[in-house]
Amino acid sequence: MRRMPQKEAEACLITGCSTGIGRATAERLVRSGYTVYASARRLESIKDLEASGCRLLELDVCLEESIRRAVGTAEAECGAVSVLVNNAGYGSEGPVEEIGMDEIRRQFETNVFGLLRATQLVLPGMRRQGHGKIVNMSSMGGRLTLPGGGIYHATKYAVEAISDALRFEVRPFGIDVIVIEPGAIQSEFGRSAIERVERVANPDPAYDDFREVLKREIRGAYEGPLAVLAGEPDDVARAIERALRARRPRARYPVTLGARLLMGARRWLGDRGFDAFLRTRFKTTPRASATNDATNDRRD
Ligand SMILES: NC(=O)c1ccc[n+]([C@@H]2O[C@H](COP(=O)([O-])OP(=O)(O)OC[C@H]3O[C@@H](n4cnc5c(N)ncnc54)[C@H](OP(=O)(O)O)[C@@H]3O)[C@@H](O)[C@H]2O)c1
Numbered sequence: 001m002r003r004m005p006q007k008e009a010e011a012c013l014i015t016g017c018s019t020g021i022g023r024a025t026a027e028r029l030v031r032s033g034y035t036v037y038a039s040a041r042r043l044e045s046i047k048d049l050e051a052s053g054c055r056l057l058e059l060d061v062c063l064e065e066s067i068r069r070a071v072g073t074a075e076a077e078c079g080a081v082s083v084l085v086n087n088a089g090y091g092s093e094g095p096v097e098e099i100g101m102d103e104i105r106r107q108f109e110t111n112v113f114g115l116l117r118a119t120q121l122v123l124p125g126m127r128r129q130g131h132g133k134i135v136n137m138s139s140m141g142g143r144l145t146l147p148g149g150g151i152y153h154a155t156k157y158a159v160e161a162i163s164d165a166l167r168f169e170v171r172p173f174g175i176d177v178i179v180i181e182p183g184a185i186q187s188e189f190g191r192s193a194i195e196r197v198e199r200v201a202n203p204d205p206a207y208d209d210f211r212e213v214l215k216r217e218i219r220g221a222y223e224g225p226l227a228v229l230a231g232e233p234d235d236v237a238r239a240i241e242r243a244l245r246a247r248r249p250r251a252r253y254p255v256t257l258g259a260r261l262l263m264g265a266r267r268w269l270g271d272r273g274f275d276a277f278l279r280t281r282f283k284t285t286p287r288a289s290a291t292n293d294a295t296n297d298r299r300d
Contacts, residue, residue: 011035040059235256
């Protein structure tokens with residue numbers, strides 16, 4: 001692998017490096033010569049990355065003080081964060097009606113507000129040095145919505161919107177904003193999404209059938225025949241590296257064949273056509289709840 005020239009050996013802060021895409025990105029970028037600040041909520045989960053040459057930081061994107069401390073450390077050592085990879089996130093899956101408001105807030109806190117705050121905190125340093133790159137982890141789910149993904153996809157749509165505005169606003173300062181749109185990637189993501197379907201806050205028998213189909217669909221994307229369309233974390237890391245090396249990076253980088261196919265289908269089929277396609281996969285038998293009172297009692 002080509003080593004990067006010294007002037008490109010700049011501080012790259014990555015969130016959510018304990019597993020999956022964040023970890024693969026840290027490993028790849030440190031091999032390429034970046035000064036990688038790999039971060040995670042639990043330092044012990046990334047200890048081994050130190051041996052690969054990464055510097056380690058504790059960073060919980062839901063905690064203001066934690067983000068400030070991490071950015072402050074990188075800036076004190078390198079002058080500025082030159083590359084921020086906003087990767088930390090998870091998928092809060094389940095019927096919109098059943099996910100508790102606390103969980104919905106947590107999902108936005110992690111996937112949107114954490115990304116936003118980290119971005120705000122690195123920008124002054126990037127502007128001072130006259131260049132920088134912000135890589136925002138969206139998803140094909142930032143361009144299309146799947147049943148059961150209403151809340152998760154809403155966070156990724158938000159990431160897309162913020163990135164579009166920001167790309168325009170910071171371009172005059174020499175800062176690029178890059179959106180990564182993976183399809184299914186073999187990480188902890190699928191397992192954690194299924195767990196969340198299993199512990200929605202307000203389960204109603206009316207959705208029992210739907211939840212089972214949803215779990216089957218999520219599992220199928222990672223384990224079934226459709227898994228041939230999925231990718232590995234390093235496929236995303238490679239796309240990030242390519243975007244970082246580009247003189248004029250594209251605004252968006254879809255990753256995996258599955259993501260390209262589904263995003264294409266969404267564009268070409270339109271609302272009705274895409275809904276009809278989804279109905280071929282989400283075949284459920286809706287049942288009314290026992291009583292409205294029972295349903296209302298469960299809402300938080
Ligand atoms: N895998 C996919 O199919 C897929 C597809 C499209 C987009 N994505 C996006 O890719 C990103 C990475 O996901 P992944 O596939 O690598 O899943 P993953 O293996 O579950 O990794 C998620 C990472 O985010 C971290 N994280 C969660 N909450 C955090 C917080 N409050 N502060 C700091 N870190 C936090 C996790 O840390 P802990 O170990 O501490 O929980 C973990 O390191 C996410 O933004 C996800 O939405 C994934």
